[in-house]
Amino acid sequence: MKMLKNIAQFFGSVNGKVLILSVVLVFVLAFANAQRNQLKHGTTIVKVEEGTGKNLVAVHDVLDDVYTITGNELGTTKSTDFSAKEVEDKIEQNAFVYNATCFKELNGNMRVEIDPQEPVLRIIPKNGEGYYINAQGQKFKLSNKYAAHVLVASGNISEPIYPTDSLKTETLQDLYVLTQFIANDAILKGLVGQIIVDEHNDLVLVTKNIETQRIILGDITNLENKVTRLKTFYQKVLSVKGWGVYKTINLKFNNQIVAK
Secondary structure, eight states, rough: HHHHHHHHHHHHHHHHHHHHHHHHHHHHHHHHHHHHHHEOOOGEEEEEESSSTGGGGHHHHHHHOOOOOOOOTTTTTGGGGGOHHHHHHHHHTTTTTEEEEEEEOTOOOOOEEEEEEEEEEEESSSSSEEEEEEETTTEEOOSSSOOOOOOOEEOOOOSSSOOOSOSSSSHHHHHHHHHHHHHHOOOHHHHHHEEETTTOOEEEEEEEESSSSSEEESSSHHHHHHHHHHHHHHHIIOOOOOOGGOSSEOSSSOOOOOEE
């Protein structure tokens, strides 16, 4: 009997210790969870992806946008008081941000990754403010701090910047297609400095070499064929006669080149 009593006392003691440890563990986990939910804004990390539009986005502006959602008092805002989606939506209101991704790390840091707008063409319309066209074929405003080194299109362009969601006129749509074509052709990319829409709505390429030439494309119909004829003309004619002989090369007519 004495042995059974001692065994019972032992297990009672063990169960008591297990209960105490369980209670302590619950409090420790609760405290750790509270600490994890406490955001320290000094550890907000903003990463701007590389690209032609990187300099359009200022990190301090992004932080200001973050703090309008989370608050700016160190250690006072709970991560449960707002969602990452709220932060993303706020940042994406910045005209120079194409996409924002926000997530909270286990150590309490907030990480914000920014995809900036990627300008591919700058538009100078005949009336109204200028703007950029991005890689997705959407318009966004110019920056008053930074100018992207991209092709410029000017002349008979009337489409305004708003709405920004898409390109409405055939002129702008053709300019976008032409810009993509130039970007993917090594020779044209090194040759063309500007695009002009003339009074006849013809697309005209202006070269950026010392002896400036105007290359009249007309529209973007048979664009690849027109560029092939241009390269053949350079190789077989200008390589013999010299670059500065002709100031205008007209490719708008089928299967022929008119040079002046």
